[in-house]
Amino acid sequence: MMQSKRHTEILKLLSSEGTIAISALAERLGVSLETIRRDVRPLTESGELIKLHGAVGLAGQIGEAPFERRMRQNADAKRRIAKVVAATVRDGDSIMLDTGTTTSFLARELVGHRRLTVVTNSSDIARTLATVNGNRVYMAGGELRSDSGAAFGGSAIEFICRFSVDHAVISAGAVDAKNGIMDFELAEAEFARAVIARGERVIVATDASKFGRRGLVTVCGFADIDEIVTDALPPAEMAHAISAAGARFAIAGAPNLISAKVVA
Numbered sequence: 035m036m037q038s039k040r041h042t043e044i045l046k047l048l049s050s051e052g053t054i055a056i057s058a059l060a061e062r063l064g065v066s067l068e069t070i071r072r073d074v075r076p077l078t079e080s081g082e083l084i085k086l087h088g089a090v091g092l093a094g095q096i097g098e099a100p101f102e103r104r105m106r107q108n109a110d111a112k113r114r115i116a117k118v119v120a121a122t123v124r125d126g127d128s129i130m131l132d133t134g135t136t137t138s139f140l141a142r143e144l145v146g147h148r149r150l151t152v153v154t155n156s157s158d159i160a161r162t163l164a165t166v167n168g169n170r171v172y173m174a175g176g177e178l179r180s181d182s183g184a185a186f187g188g189s190a191i192e193f194i195c196r197f198s199v200d201h202a203v204i205s206a207g208a209v210d211a212k213n214g215i216m217d218f219e220l221a222e223a224e225f226a227r228a229v230i231a232r233g234e235r236v237i238v239a240t241d242a243s244k245f246g247r248r249g250l251v252t253v254c255g256f257a258d259i260d261e262i263v264t265d266a267l268p269p270a271e272m273a274h275a276i277s278a279a280g281a282r283f284a285i286a287g288a289p290n291l292i293s294a295k296v297v298a
Contacts, residue, residue: 040065040073045082045092050106053091104135111241111265114286116140118263119203119239125149127200131159132226133184134205136239138162153197153232155190155225157183172197186221191228202233206240208247211272214256216249223251235260242266256281 043063048054054062060070074090077083083090115136120143123129129144131137133156141162144150148167154160155174164171174193176185204226207217215238217223230236236259245268256279262268265286268276276283 041077044073044077044090048083048090048092053086053089055089057088059090105138107135108241108243108265109139111243111286112136112139113143114265115239115241115263116143118284118286119237120144120147123147123150123201127151128153128197129201129203130154130194130197130199130229130232131156132204132229133159133182133222134239136205136241137203140203140239151199153194153199155185155194157185186225191225194225194228194232197232199233201235201237202229202231203237203239204229204253206238206244206253208249209238209240209244209262209268209272210246210248211269211275213248213252214275215253215259216247217251217253218249220251223249223253226253230254230258238262240264242268245269245272255279 040063044059047059047062056070056074057067059074060067063070065073074083074085078085078090083092112135116139119140123144125148128151130153131140132154138156138158141159144163145166148169150163150167150169152159152163152169152171153174154171155176157173157178160171160173163169172193174185174190176187176190178185204215206215207219207222208215210216215226217226230253238259238261240262242264245264256276259281261281262276262283263286264283267273267285268283
């Protein structure tokens with residue numbers, strides 16, 4: 035790979051993933067540490083990159099919140115997933131959304147809907163949908179997280195449990211064939227679990243990069259949800275598990291919902 039092409043690849047990786055360790059960057063590009071250090075040097079000298087204790091990051095993104103970085107990761111897939119879910123929501127429906135990058139994309143796809151009733155713990159989602167098209171937006175209270183601007187804890191859960199909605203949509207930190215929908219933080223898992231208990235229809239919106247990951251905390255089993263909306267077919271074992279639980283999945287870009295029983 036020519037040096038200029040590697041420079042482009044370095045900038046592309048950092049743009050989508052944020053700060054990356056020098057050693058990880060070398061491994062991703064299949065070059066030695068010495069080579070990657072030579073490649074990085076002119077980019078840091080020009081001010082495009084900033085060096086940070088064995089890592090590098092884009093100059094304009096240093097100090098950026100983790101949630102903002104996650105919004106760029108797999109953004110096209112998340113946007114396609116959001117369009118599929120938004121197409122199934124009608125004007126006047128009620129919808130509950132947990133905090134997550136995919137659900138934030140969904141909020142943006144719902145901007146054209148009218149008279150929605152929205153319940154969420156995400157300040158990003160609340161700001162996106164409040165005061166437009168006759169919507170009513172209810173936001174759970176509590177201490178806001180500095181990275182995502184979302185509220186968690188007992189007061190947030192108590193608040194959303196006052197509502198029953200047409201659509202309950204959660205994101206996922208991980209999807210495991212044996213354990214179902216998982217997350218890496220207890221507070222987020224507990225909130226998501228409360229969300230799915232309030233919906234007539236329960237949807238998990240997640241890109242396929244979460245398939246095969248195993249989180250720390252189980253949110254729910256596949257039997258507790260109606261649909262998984264994603265951007266690629268799940269692995270065979272997971273498709274069997276989804277089918278056996280009576281859930282189904284929709285693939286963003288496919289014309290119809292695809293039953294796991296068909297592809298498993």
